[in-house]
Amino acid sequence: MNRRPRLAVWKFASCDGCQLSLLDCEDELLLLAEAVQIANFAEASSAMEGGPYDLSLVEGSITTAHDAERIRKVRRQSKFLVTIGACATAGGIQALRNFADVNDFVAAVYASPQYIETLATSTPISAHVPVDFELRGCPINKAQLLEVISAFLAGRKPAIAAHSVCIECKQRGTVCVMVQGTPCLGPVTHAGCGALCPSYRRGCYGCYGPMETPNTEALAREWTALGAAPRDIRRAFHTFNAWAPAFREEGEAHDD
Amino acid sequence: MDALPTTRTCAILDRDGLQALIAALAARGYQVLGPVLRDGAILYDEIAGLADLPAGWTDRQAPGRYRLERRADEALFGFAVGPQSWKRFLHPPVETLWRAQQGEGGLLFSTAAGPSPRYAFLGVRACELHAIAIQDRVFCEGPYPEPGYAERRRDAFIVAVNCAEAGDTCFCASMDCGPQAEDGFDLALTELIDETRHAFLVEVGSAAGEELLTGLPRRAAADAERAAAAAVVARTASQMGRRLDTAGLKELLQDNPEHPRWSEVAERCLSCANCTMVCPTCFCTTVEDRGDLAGSSAERVRKWDSCFTLDFSYLHGGSVRQSARARYRQWMTHKLASWIDQFGTSGCVGCGRCITWCPVGIDITEEAAAIRATLPEPRGEDHGGH
Numbered sequence A: 001m002n003r004r005p006r007l008a009v010w011k012f013a014s015c016d017g018c019q020l021s022l023l024d025c026e027d028e029l030l031l032l033a034e035a036v037q038i039a040n041f042a043e044a045s046s047a048m049e050g051g052p053y054d055l056s057l058v059e060g061s062i063t064t065a066h067d068a069e070r071i072r073k074v075r076r077q078s079k080f081l082v083t084i085g086a087c088a089t090a091g092g093i094q095a096l097r098n099f100a101d102v103n104d105f106v107a108a109v110y111a112s113p114q115y116i117e118t119l120a121t122s123t124p125i126s127a128h129v130p131v132d133f134e135l136r137g138c139p140i141n142k143a144q145l146l147e148v149i150s151a152f153l154a155g156r157k158p159a160i161a162a163h164s165v166c167i168e169c170k171q172r173g174t175v176c177v178m179v180q181g182t183p184c185l186g187p188v189t190h191a192g193c194g195a196l197c198p199s200y201r202r203g204c205y206g207c208y209g210p211m212e213t214p215n216t217e218a219l220a221r222e223w224t225a226l227g228a229a230p231r232d233i234r235r236a237f238h239t240f241n242a243w244a245p246a247f248r249e250e251g252e253a254h255d256d
Numbered sequence B: 001m002d003a004l005p006t007t008r009t010c011a012i013l014d015r016d017g018l019q020a021l022i023a024a025l026a027a028r029g030y031q032v033l034g035p036v037l038r039d040g041a042i043l044y045d046e047i048a049g050l051a052d053l054p055a056g057w058t059d060r061q062a063p064g065r066y067r068l069e070r071r072a073d074e075a076l077f078g079f080a081v082g083p084q085s086w087k088r089f090l091h092p093p094v095e096t097l098w099r100a101q102q103g104e105g106g107l108l109f110s111t112a113a114g115p116s117p118r119y120a121f122l123g124v125r126a127c128e129l130h131a132i133a134i135q136d137r138v139f140c141e142g143p144y145p146e147p148g149y150a151e152r153r154r155d156a157f158i159v160a161v162n163c164a165e166a167g168d169t170c171f172c173a174s175m176d177c178g179p180q181a182e183d184g185f186d187l188a189l190t191e192l193i194d195e196t197r198h199a200f201l202v203e204v205g206s207a208a209g210e211e212l213l214t215g216l217p218r219r220a221a222a223d224a225e226r227a228a229a230a231a232v233v234a235r236t237a238s239q240m241g242r243r244l245d246t247a248g249l250k251e252l253l254q255d256n257p258e259h260p261r262w263s264e265v266a267e268r269c270l271s272c273a274n275c276t277m278v279c280p281t282c283f284c285t286t287v288e289d290r291g292d293l294a295g296s297s298a299e300r301v302r303k304w305d306s307c308f309t310l311d312f313s314y315l316h317g318g319s320v321r322q323s324a325r326a327r328y329r330q331w332m333t334h335k336l337a338s339w340i341d342q343f344g345t346s347g348c349v350g351c352g353r354c355i356t357w358c359p360v361g362i363d364i365t366e367e368a369a370a371i372r373a374t375l376p377e378p379r380g381e382d383h384g385g386h
């Protein structure tokens, strides 16, 4: 390789958790710094270099007019743009505002609401600019992030499965909690976490958003059979990935 | 059904004898695996002795439901099959096939795995013996045998157990795959438990089994004990929770790919793949190639896959089986019909796992019956397990 590819990491409306997954890579971080030139990563270094960038990792959703403009600039400067985490891929937990009147929240939360300028919705990056790859999770799995970067460097497709969490759950050898009576979102949720929650005897919370072919309606019927109230079902679908279409619609089909 | 007594050599082990059996296997260098209680289920894992077995527990199974219950007695094998099968050990869910390293003179390849442990399985049910025989055919026959599987299989010592309880989702009898262990074991046990005794009738199935048994504290089996063992199996056979009518089933499914029932089941099916993961005969895998950041090393990892994923049927430009209808149809038609074309037997042994462990309780026997019910008598012959 003649020159190292230039990497930029961008933050929009988010909690920084996904960027921290990158810093959390510890052992691999040195390797990463050798493989790419980290041109912009505010969470790690205040030195910011201008574009163009070979690979941009984008965390966070679009919640302000300013950010809607800023993501266009990022896109123009980036050859390859990967969104990381539920905020960037689905609008995040802050997309709950999309189901209510954002001005009510502003009035309730801020002492001086007149200083707050915000959009009525929180939307994923893909609603604003073309995205080359979406890495799911709230937060993302650092091993998957390294896989995406390695695949980008090698010019191959990342090995990121879009099937249900159940497959990971069974590969891991976990006993299905749903069959034992605990409602679980695993069957409609995108894999990636390694089926963490069921391994602690909890149902899946849906951090990775909808899997490739989510049959949310059939799952909701089974939740009802297990005793979940409409409100429980609505709330289960309306969390970190509430604005992902499949979860949004299923949640809306149940009364709060 | 062949009734015990068989022509095989039989003996009686008491509980100490069974403990001695486990110890003898361990002493011969086997990793002994058997049923253990964990996370509210009965799983297969390493055992050191009788104390690790789920004494006094049984399971209640139904479509999409499983729970443990106390038994009135202290039976060690008083339950049907749990969520895991021996497939987990013979055909592991995740396996690194090779690693490659960029070296001075080029790429250096190494096979990743060291030798597998030599497994001794304690408590293999009749349906599972049949499932292992089916996977033997898949992995060991034909021009490209799977060396890892073949090695693990060759080295495995199998202690079968005749089922004393059929689960509500079991239908091995109608698949001709149980509940009596007839073949494919080194030793087979029948647990005899009542107010007067707690012992095991043991049958010898191989020279290795014979050799092992010879060193154990045991006594000859009386005719009454053989009869009691036969009665255990006969009672289990009469308790089967379900049945599958295999008459002409292959043609029934293969001739009716457009039956409306496929769409109806697709409305319920989550495409979650649990049925294929728990099935003791499903063998499909995918491989993932991974490289490191520096581009200096790579590895190929094989993982269980399923015909319920889109990637599974991804050909140039997209997945061939886009709809849940097509995917469910593939699974069921493969298990019960095209498997026969491929391997000469049904791919289903009637263990019931896909019914119990389907989160929405889809029942393969009910789906087959529903298709049969709406059609005239099918052509073709019986196709049970084998």
Ligand code: SF4
Pocket: A165, A166, A167, A169, A170, A174, A175, A176, A177, A178, A179, A184, A185, A186, A187, A195, A198, A203, A204, B272, B274, B359
């Ligand atoms: S526990 Fe949840 S994720 Fe795991 S197999 Fe069951 S439904 Fe799927």
Ligand code: SF4
Pocket: B275, B278, B279, B280, B281, B282, B335, B347, B348, B349, B350, B351, B352, B353, B354, B355, B364
């Ligand atoms: S198809 Fe179902 S019942 Fe038949 S062997 Fe597989 S898991 Fe068992």
Ligand code: SF4
Pocket: B276, B281, B282, B283, B284, B305, B306, B307, B308, B330, B331, B332, B334, B335
């Ligand atoms: S039913 Fe599906 S997963 Fe199972 S062996 Fe057939 S194709 Fe493979």
Ligand code: SF4
Pocket: B080, B081, B125, B126, B127, B128, B163, B165, B166, B167, B170, B171, B172, B173, B177, B178, B179, B180, B236, B349, B350, B351, B352
């Ligand atoms: S299917 Fe038959 S052999 Fe298998 S556990 Fe049930 S009764 Fe036993």
Ligand code: SF4
Pocket: B268, B269, B270, B271, B272, B273, B274, B275, B276, B308, B357, B358, B359, B360, B361, B362
């Ligand atoms: S039949 Fe059941 S276990 Fe199988 S994919 Fe459909 S919902 Fe999942």
